[in-house]
Amino acid sequence: MTHAGPVEPDAPAHPGEDDAVTTKRLSKTYAGGFAAVDGVDLAVRRGEIFGLLGPNGAGKTTTIGMLTTRVVPTGGSAVVNGVDVVAAPARAKQQIGVVPQTNTLDRSLSVWENLYFHGRYFGMGAAEARERADTLLDRFHLAEKARQRTDTLSGGMAQRLMVARALLHQPAVLFLDEPTTGLDPQSRIALWDLLHAFHAEGQTILLTTHYMEEADHLCERVAVMDAGRILALGPPAELKASVDADGVVRVSAEGDLPDLAARLADVDGVGHVDTDEAEVRVWASDAAALLPALMSAAGGSRARVTGVRVSEPTLESVFIALTGRELRE
Amino acid sequence: MTAVRFDVRSARRAGAAAFWALLLRDLRVVTKERGRFLIRTVSQPLLLVFVFTYVLPSIGRDFGGFDGEGSFTDILVPGVLAIAILIKGIQAVALPLVQEFGYTREIEDRVMSPLPVWAVATEKIVAGAGQGLLAAAIVAPIVALVPAEPLQIQISWPALVAVLVLAPILSSALGLVLGTYVEPDNVPMMFSVVILPVTFLGATYFPWSELGDIRWLQIAILANPLVYIAEGFRFALTPQFPHMPPAAILAAMLAFTAGTSWLGIRGFRRRVLS
Numbered sequence: 001m002t003h004a005g006p007v008e009p010d011a012p013a014h015p016g017e018d019d020a021v022t023t024k025r026l027s028k029t030y031a032g033g034f035a036a037v038d039g040v041d042l043a044v045r046r047g048e049i050f051g052l053l054g055p056n057g058a059g060k061t062t063t064i065g066m067l068t069t070r071v072v073p074t075g076g077s078a079v080v081n082g083v084d085v086v087a088a089p090a091r092a093k094q095q096i097g098v099v100p101q102t103n104t105l106d107r108s109l110s111v112w113e114n115l116y117f118h119g120r121y122f123g124m125g126a127a128e129a130r131e132r133a134d135t136l137l138d139r140f141h142l143a144e145k146a147r148q149r150t151d152t153l154s155g156g157m158a159q160r161l162m163v164a165r166a167l168l169h170q171p172a173v174l175f176l177d178e179p180t181t182g183l184d185p186q187s188r189i190a191l192w193d194l195l196h197a198f199h200a201e202g203q204t205i206l207l208t209t210h211y212m213e214e215a216d217h218l219c220e221r222v223a224v225m226d227a228g229r230i231l232a233l234g235p236p237a238e239l240k241a242s243v244d245a246d247g248v249v250r251v252s253a254e255g256d257l258p259d260l261a262a263r264l265a266d267v268d269g270v271g272h273v274d275t276d277e278a279e280v281r282v283w284a285s286d287a288a289a290l291l292p293a294l295m296s297a298a299g300g301s302r303a304r305v306t307g308v309r310v311s312e313p314t315l316e317s318v319f320i321a322l323t324g325r326e327l328r329e
Numbered sequence: 330m331t332a333v334r335f336d337v338r339s340a341r342r343a344g345a346a347a348f349w350a351l352l353l354r355d356l357r358v359v360t361k362e363r364g365r366f367l368i369r370t371v372s373q374p375l376l377l378v379f380v381f382t383y384v385l386p387s388i389g390r391d392f393g394g395f396d397g398e399g400s401f402t403d404i405l406v407p408g409v410l411a412i413a414i415l416i417k418g419i420q421a422v423a424l425p426l427v428q429e430f431g432y433t434r435e436i437e438d439r440v441m442s443p444l445p446v447w448a449v450a451t452e453k454i455v456a457g458a459g460q461g462l463l464a465a466a467i468v469a470p471i472v473a474l475v476p477a478e479p480l481q482i483q484i485s486w487p488a489l490v491a492v493l494v495l496a497p498i499l500s501s502a503l504g505l506v507l508g509t510y511v512e513p514d515n516v517p518m519m520f521s522v523v524i525l526p527v528t529f530l531g532a533t534y535f536p537w538s539e540l541g542d543i544r545w546l547q548i549a550i551l552a553n554p555l556v557y558i559a560e561g562f563r564f565a566l567t568p569q570f571p572h573m574p575p576a577a578i579l580a581a582m583l584a585f586t587a588g589t590s591w592l593g594i595r596g597f598r599r600r601v602l603s
Contacts, residue, residue, distance in 0.1 A: 068441070070440075070601065071602070071603050088340075089445065089446075090343075090344060090443055091443070093443045093444075094343060100434070102432075102434055103433070104433070104434045104436075105435060106435050107433060108362075108425075108435075109354070109358070120353060121443070122343075122347070123346040123347065165438065
């Protein structure tokens with residue numbers, strides 16, 4: 001051993017494994033018996049954008065934590081790009097780029113240096129790291145901020161820089177934990193566009209979200225998680241078709257909305273009704289077919305209907321169908 | 330990155346490259362903050378040396394040396410060097426870590442570098458030790474030039490080299506222990522409860538062996554790692570004054586270095602993994 005660098009024991013590789021991420025019965029039970037993740041089986045294909053959708057506390061972050069070597073599983077196995085993350089965490093880290101939930105930029109370094117040193121950590125020479133840093137700053141529209149301190153960045157810019165940093169070493173899998181939580185709508189769309197672009201170039205992406213629009217818009221396949229388990233897994237369209245999920249009729253109205261909601265709830269075939277100040281939402285398996293019945297029920301109400309809109313089933317309705325609860329807190 | 334080779338040698342190379350890059354990052358940060366680095370390194374030693382070895386002797390209030398030999402300057406200088414290294418270890422490792430493990434979590438990117446977590450912690454110790462050595466180099470001319478009376482130094486080079494290797498590692502590892510076990514809210518307490526007692530009772534203002542009349546204190550401060558650093562410098566620079574047996578100093582420094590390193594790396598792993 002002439003170059004004694006840090007090393008860990010040789011771990012079994014999985015050369016036959018073609019998926020980018022595979023977990024088998026992956027579990028994490030914390031001291032005290034709380035099972036944050038309870039036997040999760042996943043297979044994320046190469047080049048795929050895969051979403052873990054679920055409410056806060058569903059076990060999404062713990063699952064990502066295990067796949068990114070930070071949470072030690074109490075059961076099952078996890079393999080990322082052929083590397084067992086438990087047996088060979090340092091080698092697993094070579095395969096992955098990670099964007100955590102909070103801003104973890106290095107505040108002692110400038111925007112550009114955050115990228116440059118990240119490249120050096122991953123074994124790039126000075127020239128290569130410099131070039132990659134410049135390229136990614138351009139691509140993420142941060143070039144004019146290069147010399148600035150990271151605490152001068154807006155939330156959306158900081159998030160873009162974290163994604164740029166995670167992609168700098170061209171990881172086999174990019175992990176994003178709740179990537180757009182706390183971002184304004186414009187920054188959210190800008191980030192979605194960037195992720196779409198990298199996906200188009202073949203980047204495998206695994207993200208968690210509790211926004212069903214995000215899962216629907218961004219992900220090719222979605223695993224719906226709740227209480228540490230996967231309840232359903234598939235492309236958003238299939239999920240919506242398979243679980244007999246409800247469509248939504250949004251009835252905008254003025255006046256006595258609770259009265260309107262009560263009348264609509266009595267219509268045959270209506271699953272679930274909720275209301276806010278301006279509209280009543282009616283969830284039903286074949287929403288469009290119920291429209292005539294709903295309108296005649298609304299006619300007898302003390303509220304005045306001002307508009308009606310029918311939407312297809314959403315992942316939100318999938319979640320309600322699976323758990324009986326809403327996705328949002 | 331489609332064809333990745335998973336052999337141990339490439340993993341070791343990647344780990345070594347990451348370790349080196351982490352050192353470069355820390356060097357960059359120190360270079361950037363060189364003004365602050367200098368002020369934080371110099372202020373306490375300069376004040377100590379200025380007041381005790383220049384002001385007091387100049388107004389006839391010198392504490393004097395021991396048994397009519399030498400001056401207080403000769404007692405204080407090894408202690409000041411020891412304090413400079415110890416404080417730098419804490420400044421360089423503990424204070425940034427408390428912040429990095431706090432709400433900013435900015436250690437994250439370095440922890441996700443392709444090397445084992447223990448190696449990231451080890452890098453912290455190495456970078457902190459480098460800064461400790463630099464602190465000693467900055468403080469040495471001050472303690473040589475400021476005192477009113479000339480120093481009576483008889484350098485033992487092997488001993489000095491041994492102390493200059495071990496003391497910065499020990500101090501930096503102690504910084505890692507404090508940085509991983511102390512919560513951000515408790516940093517002010519850390520100064521009152523750990524750093525002040527350690528520096529005041531670290532055989533810095535008196536040789537340990539002269540404490541025979543206060544036996545309980547002489548025994549109690551054996552738990553203070555600064556005692557061995559100060560006594561090590563005392564043996565290496567001013568062997569004509571009382572000091573602990575060199576073998577005992579060396580053994581204790583090695584033991585403290587191993588113990589704090591083990592505890593610090595363990596603390597780091599516990600903060601990073603769950």
